[in-house]
Amino acid sequence: MCSNDVAVDIGGMPILLRTQDAAFRALLEKRYAGFVRPAAEPVFAFDVDVVRPARAVSKEEELRVWSEDGLWRLERGDFRAQWDPRVGRGKILQSVSPYAIDSVLRIVHTLIQAPEGGFLLHGASAIRNGRAFLFSGISGAGKTTISRLAPADSVLLTDEISYVRRQGERYCACGTPFAGELARLGENAVAPIARLYFLAKGPENRIEPIETADALRMLLRNILFFADDADLVKMVFRSACEFLGRVPASRLTFYPDERVWDLIQ
C-alpha cells in the first residue's frame, strides 16, 4: 500500500482507493473515519483520478450502471467508473466532490453483495443487547428520528443506509459511513439481525405483524438497486425472499419520543 492509498472497510469488505492526490486522501480519511483500516487486506482496489476544479466528467445526468463484457460501468455527471469483479480492480474518474466516491462505494457494495445474498437497505440500524435491529422506510418514515432517540446502551450502525450481509443461515448488519440527516457516521460494528421493522410515525407506539407479501414489497422498494440488469434483479429478489424467510419483519408505528425503544430489546 502506498502513502496515498486508503483502505475503506465497510461491511467487512475493505476496498483500496489509490490516489495520487494527497488532499483527496485527506478528504477520504476524514469522511470515512472509523472505516479506514490501514492494515486491512483489500478485496477490491480502485485507482481514483480526481478532476480539479470540480466539473462534470460524464454526459450522463442520471446515474447509469450497466454491465459490458464482464465489466461494470458506472456513470453520473460527477463520476465515471469501471470495475472488473473477476480481478477485483477498477478505475474511477471523478470530480473532487465526496458525494461521487460515496455513490461509487454504495453501488460497488450493492454489486458485491448481490450474488452473496446481501444488500444495502434504505434504513437505520442499531445494535442492542448484542442483536441488530433494522428500521426501514422511505424518506420521512422516521429513520433519522428513531436513530436520534436511540438509547445510550445501543450502538448506532447508520441512520440512513443499512448494510446486510448473509453469513450461512443467518444475516448480520454492519455499520456504514453513509449518513442521513443525523450527519453522523455509523459505528463500524457488526451483529446478527434480530428483526426488521418497517417504520411509520403515529400517535402511539405499537408493533404489528405484517403480511409476507407486503413485507416483501416494502423490502424490495427499500433495497438499494442501481443496475439495469435482469440477472441482478433476480438476485435481489431471491435475496429479499430468503432474508424474509429467516428474519422476522414487523410494522413499527412510533410516537417520536424515547419510549419507542422500550419495545426494541
Added chain:
Amino acid sequence: MSAECMAETYIARSSAIAARMLGGEMMIMSALDSTFFTLNEVATVIWQAADGHTPLSTIIESRVCPEFEVEADEAQRDAEQFVTELAQRGILLVSDKPIQETKPGMAEA
C-alpha cells in the same frame, strides 16, 4: 365458435421473471421492469402448471376444477383473463402451439 373448434392455448413462464412461494403466496418479480405481483391460489396453480406443453384447458380440467370445485366454463373464463393480464406484462408466454421449455433455473420456484 364451438369449444371443439377453438385452438388450444399453451402457456409458459417467461425467463425474464423471478418467482418464489413465500408465506403460502406466489410472489413474482419482472426482471425487465422490477414490477412485483402476488398470485392468488388459483392463479398459482395455473402458474405452476405453465410448462409450455400442457394446454390451458387441460390445466383447468385436471388441476383447477378438482382443487377449487369450480365449473370448467367459469374457470376457463377466469383463467383466460388471468393469462391475458400476465402475458401483457411479459411474465407469461402464450401461444396456440406448444412452447419450447424456458431455460432451467430462470423461472425459479
